[in-house]
Amino acid sequence: MKRRNFIKVAAITGATTALDSCGNPEHQLIRFIPEEDLTPGVAEWKPSVCTICPAGCGLMVCVMEGDAEVIRHGQAGLMKMGLAKKLEGNPTHPVNQGKLCPRGQAGLQVTYHPDRLAHPLKRSGPRGSGQFQEISWDEAIRELVSRLAALRSTNQAASLAFLTKPLSGQRRDLIEKFLQAFGAPPGISFEPFDETVLRRANELSFDRPQMPTFDLARANYVMVFGADFLGTWNSPVAQSVAYGVMRQGRAGSRGKFVMVEPRMSQTGANADEWIPAPMGAEGILALGIAHVILNEKLRPSGEAARAGQLVDGWAKGLPDYTPQAVESSTGILPATITRLAREMASHTPGVAIIGGAPLAQTNGLFSALAVNALNALLGNVERPGGLLFTPPLPSNLPAPGGAAPASFAEIRTLVEKAQGLQGLLLYDANPVFACPRSLGVREALEKVPFIASFGNFIDETSVLADLILPDHSPLESWLDHVPESGVPEAVVSLAPPALHPLHNTRAMSDVLLDVACQLGGPLAAALPHRAFEDMLRAAYEGLGGPKKQEPKEAGAAWDKMHAQGGWWSAEVQKPVFPARPVSHRPYANHGPAFDGAEKDYPLHFLPYASPMFLDGSLAHLPWLQETPDPVSTVMWGTSVEMNPRTAGLKGIKQGDLVEVTSQHGSLRAPALISPGIAPDTVAMPVGQGHEHFSRYASGRGANPLAILAPMIEPETGALAWAATRVKISRAGDGRLALFAGGLRQHPQNEGER
Amino acid sequence: MQIRYRRVYMLLAAGALAGVLLKPIIYGGEQAPANPAQSQTSPEFTPAHRSFADAVRDFFGFHPTPVQPIAYTHKVHLANGMECANCHNGAENSPVAGIPSVKLCMMCHQAVATDKPEIKKMAALYARNEDIPWQRVYDYSPTAHVKFNHAPHIRAQVECSTCHGDMRQRTVAVRTVNMNMGFCVNCHKLRKVSVECITCHY
Numbered sequence: 001m002k003r004r005n006f007i008k009v010a011a012i013t014g015a016t017t018a019l020d021s022c023g024n025p026e027h028q029l030i031r032f033i034p035e036e037d038l039t040p041g042v043a044e045w046k047p048s049v050c051t052i053c054p055a056g057c058g059l060m061v062c063v064m065e066g067d068a069e070v071i072r073h074g075q076a077g078l079m080k081m082g083l084a085k086k087l088e089g090n091p092t093h094p095v096n097q098g099k100l101c102p103r104g105q106a107g108l109q110v111t112y113h114p115d116r117l118a119h120p121l122k123r124s125g126p127r128g129s130g131q132f133q134e135i136s137w138d139e140a141i142r143e144l145v146s147r148l149a150a151l152r153s154t155n156q157a158a159s160l161a162f163l164t165k166p167l168s169g170q171r172r173d174l175i176e177k178f179l180q181a182f183g184a185p186p187g188i189s190f191e192p193f194d195e196t197v198l199r200r201a202n203e204l205s206f207d208r209p210q211m212p213t214f215d216l217a218r219a220n221y222v223m224v225f226g227a228d229f230l231g232t233w234n235s236p237v238a239q240s241v242a243y244g245v246m247r248q249g250r251a252g253s254r255g256k257f258v259m260v261e262p263r264m265s266q267t268g269a270n271a272d273e274w275i276p277a278p279m280g281a282e283g284i285l286a287l288g289i290a291h292v293i294l295n296e297k298l299r300p301s302g303e304a305a306r307a308g309q310l311v312d313g314w315a316k317g318l319p320d321y322t323p324q325a326v327e328s329s330t331g332i333l334p335a336t337i338t339r340l341a342r343e344m345a346s347h348t349p350g351v352a353i354i355g356g357a358p359l360a361q362t363n364g365l366f367s368a369l370a371v372n373a374l375n376a377l378l379g380n381v382e383r384p385g386g387l388l389f390t391p392p393l394p395s396n397l398p399a400p401g402g403a404a405p406a407s408f409a410e411i412r413t414l415v416e417k418a419q420g421l422q423g424l425l426l427y428d429a430n431p432v433f434a435c436p437r438s439l440g441v442r443e444a445l446e447k448v449p450f451i452a453s454f455g456n457f458i459d460e461t462s463v464l465a466d467l468i469l470p471d472h473s474p475l476e477s478w479l480d481h482v483p484e485s486g487v488p489e490a491v492v493s494l495a496p497p498a499l500h501p502l503h504n505t506r507a508m509s510d511v512l513l514d515v516a517c518q519l520g521g522p523l524a525a526a527l528p529h530r531a532f533e534d535m536l537r538a539a540y541e542g543l544g545g546p547k548k549q550e551p552k553e554a555g556a557a558w559d560k561m562h563a564q565g566g567w568w569s570a571e572v573q574k575p576v577f578p579a580r581p582v583s584h585r586p587y588a589n590h591g592p593a594f595d596g597a598e599k600d601y602p603l604h605f606l607p608y609a610s611p612m613f614l615d616g617s618l619a620h621l622p623w624l625q626e627t628p629d630p631v632s633t634v635m636w637g638t639s640v641e642m643n644p645r646t647a648g649l650k651g652i653k654q655g656d657l658v659e660v661t662s663q664h665g666s667l668r669a670p671a672l673i674s675p676g677i678a679p680d681t682v683a684m685p686v687g688q689g690h691e692h693f694s695r696y697a698s699g700r701g702a703n704p705l706a707i708l709a710p711m712i713e714p715e716t717g718a719l720a721w722a723a724t725r726v727k728i729s730r731a732g733d734g735r736l737a738l739f740a741g742g743l744r745q746h747p748q749n750e751g752e753r
Numbered sequence: 754m755q756i757r758y759r760r761v762y763m764l765l766a767a768g769a770l771a772g773v774l775l776k777p778i779i780y781g782g783e784q785a786p787a788n789p790a791q792s793q794t795s796p797e798f799t800p801a802h803r804s805f806a807d808a809v810r811d812f813f814g815f816h817p818t819p820v821q822p823i824a825y826t827h828k829v830h831l832a833n834g835m836e837c838a839n840c841h842n843g844a845e846n847s848p849v850a851g852i853p854s855v856k857l858c859m860m861c862h863q864a865v866a867t868d869k870p871e872i873k874k875m876a877a878l879y880a881r882n883e884d885i886p887w888q889r890v891y892d893y894s895p896t897a898h899v900k901f902n903h904a905p906h907i908r909a910q911v912e913c914s915t916c917h918g919d920m921r922q923r924t925v926a927v928r929t930v931n932m933n934m935g936f937c938v939n940c941h942k943l944r945k946v947s948v949e950c951i952t953c954h955y
Contacts, residue, residue, distance in 0.1 A: 031884040034854050041848035041902075072882065080854070080884075 032072050032079040035500045038065040044082070046498040047090055047565030049479040050104045053614060054166045054191075055235040056483035056491070057104060058093025058565045061475055061498040062086040068502060071118065081500055084108055084475055089237070090565045094487045096237040103614065104237070106623040110456070110473050111502065113620065115694040117456050117470035118503035127446060130463050130692060137506060140469050144511075145518045147450050147467075148182070151422055152519070157183030159422040161414060163429045163461075165617070166191050169480040169492065170539050171509055174527070175427075178512050181526035182519075188410040192434035192615035192686070192705065196407065196718040197359040201368030204584060205307035206381060208389040211235075211485035214351050216242035217249070218385035221347035223258045223289075223340070224267065225282040225371060227355030231266040231630070232609040234355060235486025243270075256347065258340065260285060261357070262604070263641065263683045264676030266611055266630045276678045279604045279722060280592025281330045282358035283367030285337070286374045287311065288326030291318040292341035299345055299377050307376035310369050312588035348378060349385025357606055357722040361592040365715040369587050390483060393490045393543065394569065409717030411435060412710075418444035426453040427471075427508055432460040433690060434615055436708035436719070438664040454508040457620060463692045471508040476501045478509070478533050480540070492540055493566040496533070507532060543567045587715075595709030596663050596725030603646065605662060605726040606683040607704040613687025616705075619697035620690075628739035629685065632672055636737045638688040638701035639672035640728070643679040647671060650730055657734030660684070662726045665707040670734035682728060802895070811894045816928050819888030824871050827920040837913045837920070844913070848902040852887050855879045890926045891917070897934075898954045915940070 038044070041064070048059040066083040069076065087108050091098035110116070120140035125131025135143075151157055162179055164172075166189045175187045195211060203209035211234050216222060222243075229239045246255040259271035260282055268274050277285050294301050294317045301308065301317065308314040313321075323334030344350055354371040358364065380386030411431050414421070424445065432442045445451065445464050453462035456470045471477070481493040509532035516523040517530070529535040541558045561567050594604070609615060612624040619625065628635045640658045652658055658671045660682065669684065677683055688701025711720040802808040810817075830840075838844055843851035859879050866872050878885060893899040914920065918929030930936065941948050 031886055033856055033879070033882055033884045037854075037856075039847045040843045040851050042843075042846060077883075 029069065030075070030077040032070065032077045034080040036082055038063075038080070038082050040065045043085070045088075046495075047563070048087075048475055048495045048498045049481050049493040049565070050087075050096075050100070050107060051474040051479065051481070052103045052107045052618065053232075053236075054168070054481075054484065055095060055237060055486055056168070056481035056493045057096035057100060057237050058090030058493050059100070059104070059107075059495075060088045060090050060565075062088070063498060070502060071504060081502075082498075084111060084499055092564055093493065093566065094489060094491055094568050095235060095483055095493070097241050099237050099241055101237050101240075102627060103612065103618055103624065106618070106621045106627075107474070109621045109623055111475050111499065113457070113694065115457060115620070116473065116503065117458065117468060118505065120470065120504075121468040123466045127466075128442075128464050130458065132468065137469075137504070140467060141511065141514060141518070143467055144452055144469065145515055147423060147452075148515065149519060152182065156422045158185060159420055160184040160425070161421055161423070162187035162425040162427070163414070163431065164189050164427040165429050167427075168484065169482045170532070170536050171480065173539070174509055174512060174532070174535065177526050178516060178523065181516070181523045188414060188429075189407060190411060190429040190431055190434070191407045193356070193609055193721070194360075194408045194718040195355075196409070196716045197364040197713050198355060198368050200716045201365055201372055202389070204310055205369060205372035205376065206389070210389060212353075213388040213390050213485045213488060214239060214242065214353060215349075215383075215385050215388055215488065216255075216351070217245035219246055219350050220253065220255045220385065221258075221344055221350030222246070222255060223260065223344060223350070223352045224271075225260045225277075225286065225352070225354040225367070226358040227353045228265045228267045228609065228611075229353060229355065230270060231611045232614055235483065238486035255350075256343065262678040262681045263606055263608070264631065264674075265608065268676070269631055275332060275336070277330050277332060278678070279357065279606070279681065280361040280363055280367070280594075282354060283363060283370035283589060284321065284326055284329050285332060286352065286354075286367070286370040287318050287321040288323055288330075288332075288337045289341040289344060290314075290370070290374045290377055291321040291326075292323065292338050293345050293377060294318060296342070298342065299379065301377070303379055304373050304376040307369070307373045307381070310584060310586055311373045312586040314373065314586070344378060349380060349383055350378065351375060351380050351386050352378075357608065360713075360718070360720050360722040362594075362711060362713055362720050362723055363589055363592045364713040364718065364720060366587050366589050388488050390485050390487055391490050393482065393492065408435075408712075408719040411441065412439065412717070415439060415441055415444040418447055421448045423450045424448045424452075426451065426455060426462055426465060428455045428617070430459045430461045430617065432464070433693075433703065434686075434705055436664060436710050437706040438708075439710050454511065456505065457694060459693045460691055469508075469511055470503070470505045472497070472501050472505050473499075475499050476505070477507045478536055480536055487568075489569050491566060491568045492543065492561075494536065494540060494561055495565050496562045509535075540567060592723065593711070594723050594725045595711050598725065601662065601725035601727050602680070603726050603728060604678075604681040604722070605660070605704070605708075605724045606681050606722055607686045607708070608683060610685035610687035613685075616687040616690065616693075616703070619687045619700075620694035622696045625696055625700075631676070632674065633739040634672060634685075634737065635739055636700070637735075638669045638684060638704075639736055640669045641672045641674050641677050641683040642728070643677050643681075644673050644675060645679045646682065646728075647673050650728060652728070652730050655734055655736040657731045659729050659731040660704075660707065660726050661728070662707045662709060662724050664709050664724075667702040667704065667707055668731050668734075669702045670736035672736060682726065811896065814933070818927055819890060821888055821925045822886050823875055824925060826924040827926065828922060828924060831921045844903040845907050846904050848900075848904065850903050855884050858885075890928060891932065893932075900953060900955055909944070909946075911940075 044063045045060045046063055048061050050057040050059050062085045063082040064085050065080055067078050068081050068083060070079045087100060087105055089096045089098040089100040120135050120137055121132035122135045124133040151160055160182065162175055164175060164187055179187055198211060199209045202212060216239060227233045230236060230243060257271045258273045258275065259268040260275045260277045261268050262276050262279055264274060293299050304314065313319060323337040326332065326337055327334050352371050352374050354368055358367045375381055375387050382388055432445065435441045451465040452467040452469060453465035454469050454471050455462050456473060462468060475498045477497055479495050483491050483493065513527055513529055513532060516527040537558055540561060611630055612627050613619045625636050632639065632641065640660055652671045654671060654673045656671045657668055659666055659668050684704035686705055689703025690697040692698060708721055709724045711723040713720050802811060840853045840857060841850035843849050855875060855878060858875060862872050862875065875885060916930055916932060937953065938948055
């Protein structure tokens with residue numbers, strides 16, 4: 001027999017033997033004793049809090065018994081444990097009222113993500129290489145404590161910075177107390193789509209430095225400037241529920257919805273009337289409408305009070321904003337402006353909403369103040385059917401929003417002062433990805449001698465860390481959140497862990513408490529709680545009314561709070577309307593300024609929060625990657641959206657690879673030809689283009705934030721992320737993954753099918 | 754030349770096939786599998802079989818008796834006044850009756866009969882934070898697509914012994930009742946309950 005044939009035969013026989021003997025690998029694993037007692041096959045719904053965005057929706061987690069492959073005491077094995085099968089909205093929660101957005105639904109994959117960090121890590125390769133080695137929690141905490149103790153003993157405590165995702169409630173309070181007692185500056189809460197401008201405008205106009213809430217359910221007329229309020233902006237689930245009531249839930253009175261934006265968003269596609277205003281001209285249009293109302297005396301001019309006084313020329317009836325003047329800067333017909341003004345004035349209550357790209361201009365604050373003044377003029381503020389503010393909690397707990405995080409300005413300062421930084425703590429903030437590359441965040445952070453990260457994934461920022469102390473997933477943690485907006489009443493979303501920890505992780509809050517205890521001194525005194533649960537209880541138990549004296553009922557309020565998923569006041573609280581006089585000079589429009597000359601860079605560049613990934617922090621979840629964009633149906637990638645006319649000029653066809661170049665860089669992505677975008681604008685969803693962010697997001701698509709110019713809204717220091725001009729050119733053939741053929745529902749011609 | 758080699762291949766292939774086919778018949782019945790932690794069918798719900806041998810065993814309806822890691826005796830526990838549902842507490846309200854974790858056993862056996870070798874074995878597992886690797890006794894072939902739910906049967910007051918035999922006479926559990934489709938349908942007919950396909954096969 002030839003050797004070759006012998007090998008063939010041996011392979012066949014061997015395969016059969018192997019087939020027979022190979023067991024199911026699960027059965028080679030040992031079984032650990034379960035940590036909880038569950039009835040197999042019976043679902044238990046436990047409350048939790050959605051941490052995907054800052055809206056603070058209440059969750060119900062479907063927990064069922066299942067087998068999980070876990071590692072306990074260094075040994076791999078199987079364990080029967082409660083596993084989350086599905087997330088839904090908490091029906092009793094006042095923010096989302098039982099509803100949940102697709103991002104919230106996909107939050108389940110955070111817990112079971114294959115690339116989630118399962119144990120503490122220490123950097124073993126050069127910084128940024130992504131090479132880490134596993135260490136024990138004792139080692140990790142010892143390392144962190146010794147680094148912090150060294151900073152403190154050398155009087156360098158002030159050179160420690162803490163960079164977090166937007167947090168609220170006790171987790172933020174814990175970080176603030178920690179930093180204060182340590183002697184470090186306050187933590188920086190990083191929001192890529194900086195809302196500082198709107199918070200600042202609301203502070204100026206209404207003395208409320210927080211995001212607004214809209215009583216859409218009772219509104220008759222809604223005019224929205226740029227805000228994707230049904231998709232990604234502010235408190236989208238609460239707003240969508242109320243919007244549904246406005247449009248279809250009231251017999252005989254369907255509210256009108258007008259959308260002003262240069263690119264048709266998911267929200268704009270729902271509007272009765274869609275008005276493409278040029279970028280940065282939204283405030284001018286709002287004042288044009290206010291001019292007509294004032295001129296025709298549809299509302300008394302004094303109604304706007306303080307909000308009006310902040311706008312230059314208000315007292316004189318806005319002479320610079322006649323419909324003809326507004327037409328010359330926006331291209332919107334005077335007849336349209338007059339009609340909109342009359343409709344708005346006669347269909348009260350109503351509300352004008354501004355958010356997103358209009359505020360990300362160099363005149364963002366002016367536009368926000370203009371819309372605030374229009375709302376005040378129409379009598380929409382703090383009225384049913386109008387603009388409201390979520391009241392603070394009825395105790396001395398931190399207010400929702402509170403000290404508004406001026407995040408981009410703080411990041412800029414951090415980058416400038418990075419030389420002097422001795423230590424950086426990170427918690428799920430990713431400025432390396434989400435800041436314009438021209439800012440040099442990565443280069444600045446690389447110089448910091450010690451970086452520790454608490455996040456449970458490796459992303460572009462935490463890959464630079466020296467030490468990673470992975471947090472529990474949100475479903476495994478004690479959570480609290482004080483929604484800044486979305487509800488007319490004070491709310492605390494609060495929930496105990498719905499699951500036992502799957503991996504060898506520890507809650508960031510518990511690690512900080514432990515570190516504070518080990519560091520001793522003022523830190524231990526400032527944070528006396530041994531567990532975050534105790535801290536939450538101490539903070540929120542008092543909300544449930546006076547403490548009962550009978551021992552039997554002592555914990556009743558607390559038990560009720562975490563059984564229902566939070567605390568909310570029964571009656572709507574009377575808002576405190578500001579009586580203080582205006583302390584600022586009136587603001588005039590100093591035109592939007594754009595980076596790049598119009599001659600060389602003819603197109604506006606509009607990055608927008610992706611309906612699936614928001615600012616990119618969710619690109620690691622495969623359910624969201626495979627969900628088509630609701631308007632364009634793009635999935636598993638990015639696209640550059642452009643008008644057919646713009647594309648035609650450059651000879652670009654659907655799916656062609658397009659190079660987008662700004663003064664600060666360029667990127668390539670396939671073209672998406674859409675009639676719903678102004679010819680002078682190209683738009684891109686934010687969220688793809690990650691370098692290090694799990695197997696599902698790394699190396700996929702392009703990141704539009706990277707090529708932005710570091711343009712600043714001068715009054716607030718916020719990043720003007722929609723103030724960059726670009727040019728485009730065809731770079732070759734590309735691939736565009738569209739679901740169900742894209743924008744057109746029906747082929748126009750029979751042959752196109 | 755060629756023909757001679759072809760014969761050799763065929764002989765080898767036939768030998769391999771026969772080995773696989775005969776193995777369950779030779780070893781399957783009473784003798785334990787080499788690794789007690791191997792179950793006979795895949796625990797995943799899939800129409801495919803884990804191995805060719807599994808398919809053959811399934812086709813002929815062989816159910817090798819599993820060897821349990823601890824020689825548990827149902828007889829002693831039931832004689833001492835315990836009920837089935839004390840340990841198999843899922844039966845009343847869940848599809849699965851469930852096997853208790855070693856935690857439940859240790860609630861009593863921390864104090865009771867601690868000198869017995871089997872109890873010592875169990876205590877050693879408990880000390881290592883390991884559960885007892887019980888072997889499945891009752892299951893359905895994945896190709897049968899049967900979904901069995903304990904709870905409605907218990908609600909209909911079907912005795913546990915109807916399907917599981919009289920455990921008061923048994924030490925470790927063995928398949929005393931041949932649970933094939935005929936067995937199920939007979940009882941369903943007797944009790945005048947649904948015999949629609951979709952009741953069990955879905």
